[in-house]
Amino acid sequence: MKKNSLILVVLLAASLTSCSTTRSERGLRTPADERDSETSVTPGSRLAEYCSDPVKAVCGTPSGASMPQLNSSLLAEAMTQAGQPGVQKPEDLDEAHYGAYMRALDANAISQTRWTPQALMELVMETKDALASAIDSQSEISSKDKAEMKSDLADLNYMGMAHYTRQSHADLMSFKDTCGQDGLRASAFFSADQGAVIICPGLLTLNFGRITDIQSLKRALQIVLAHELGHSIDNSEFPKSFKKLISCFDSQFRNMNSGNKIGGKDAKRELVADYWSSLSQVQIAKKGALAPELAAQTFIEGYSIFCSQVKRSGNDPHPAELARIYLHASNPEVRAYLGCVKPLPEVAGCSLSGPVGK
Numbered sequence: 001m002k003k004n005s006l007i008l009v010v011l012l013a014a015s016l017t018s019c020s021t022t023r024s025e026r027g028l029r030t031p032a033d034e035r036d037s038e039t040s041v042t043p044g045s046r047l048a049e050y051c052s053d054p055v056k057a058v059c060g061t062p063s064g065a066s067m068p069q070l071n072s073s074l075l076a077e078a079m080t081q082a083g084q085p086g087v088q089k090p091e092d093l094d095e096a097h098y099g100a101y102m103r104a105l106d107a108n109a110i111s112q113t114r115w116t117p118q119a120l121m122e123l124v125m126e127t128k129d130a131l132a133s134a135i136d137s138q139s140e141i142s143s144k145d146k147a148e149m150k151s152d153l154a155d156l157n158y159m160g161m162a163h164y165t166r167q168s169h170a171d172l173m174s175f176k177d178t179c180g181q182d183g184l185r186a187s188a189f190f191s192a193d194q195g196a197v198i199i200c201p202g203l204l205t206l207n208f209g210r211i212t213d214i215q216s217l218k219r220a221l222q223i224v225l226a227h228e229l230g231h232s233i234d235n236s237e238f239p240k241s242f243k244k245l246i247s248c249f250d251s252q253f254r255n256m257n258s259g260n261k262i263g264g265k266d267a268k269r270e271l272v273a274d275y276w277s278s279l280s281q282v283q284i285a286k287k288g289a290l291a292p293e294l295a296a297q298t299f300i301e302g303y304s305i306f307c308s309q310v311k312r313s314g315n316d317p318h319p320a321e322l323a324r325i326y327l328h329a330s331n332p333e334v335r336a337y338l339g340c341v342k343p344l345p346e347v348a349g350c351s352l353s354g355p356v357g358k
């Protein structure tokens with residue numbers, strides 16, 4: 001496990017563009033304008049749609065969204081609790097008050113939603129188990145690497161915001177880049193220094209009140225958690241294991257990247273973490289014996305955070321978020337679990353042994 005530097009890997013700032021990934025990348029915002037029409041499509045046909053046109057299935061129907069009203073009341077309350085005189089916005093708080101703001105925001109988000117610190121910790125542990133099963137399922141990985149990956153993974157923990165913001169290594173600037181200045185972006189990050197996954201308060205409110213089934217809500221959150229945990233065993237630690245996978249992503253996703261090669265090292269790490277997340281979703285579905293229709297429903301709900309409604313900056317025209325939906329929906333193991341018959345026309349699936357099914 002890397003111990004030399006604090007690595008903040010931002011799920012929602014993953015880049016499939018040719019630009020090198022930088023701290024200034026946009027995080028993914030959830031749609032501010034929640035759509036209000038309800039779907040009358042049956043679960044079976046949602047599955048078929050997910051198999052054939054995943055972006056339409058995920059983004060073309062009522063989707064997960066942050067809860068604007070809940071978020072603004074959380075923000076106002078935490079600002080009051082942070083208590084810096086004369087300051088109205090989180091971005092104007094000084095460092096000491098900002099830490100207090102984050103702790104208040106996190107505690108309030110937890111108490112307002114159905115999460116508890118204990119439940120979040122258990123969810124991280126369950127996600128670790130799913131990822132460990134995913135490691136075992138990969139015949140391309142040597143037993144030596146598998147053992148090392150599982151040992152790295154075993155060391156990881158969930159760390160609550162109160163704990164994190166009081167650490168001497170807590171990096172508030174990077175934290176703001178991940179969770180947003182107001183802490184309400186639906187995201188999470190992995191800190192190698194702390195050996196932990198830290199959940200932004202904004203991820204807790206995502207889908208709250210919209211996905212009413214607790215198991216579905218958990219599975220949607222695990223998509224993000226598995227990605228973050230996946231960073232502990234990505235290509236920066238195990239470059240050999242992912243060579244063919246990365247070269248497959250590069251060839252298959254170039255069309256979605258304006259014909260450019262997939263860029264820097266960080267962009268590749270994001271792809272590998274997404275790959276681990278997809279495999280973990282399959283393990284979670286297997287363990288829960290989820291019907292394919294229900295698994296597809298989870299993917300449709302969970303991946304809706306990638307239906308960005310925000311205009312990208314002029315120098316970044318690439319549909320990175322939509323590509324991430326394809327990345328999951330084209331995964332050979334995901335498609336096998338769902339029983340998708342035909343491969344996606346846009347991209348072949350990528351596995352550790354290269355392209356599959358096109």
Ligand SMILES: [Zn+2]
Pocket residue numbers: 009010011012014227228231269270273
């Ligand atoms: Zn990431």
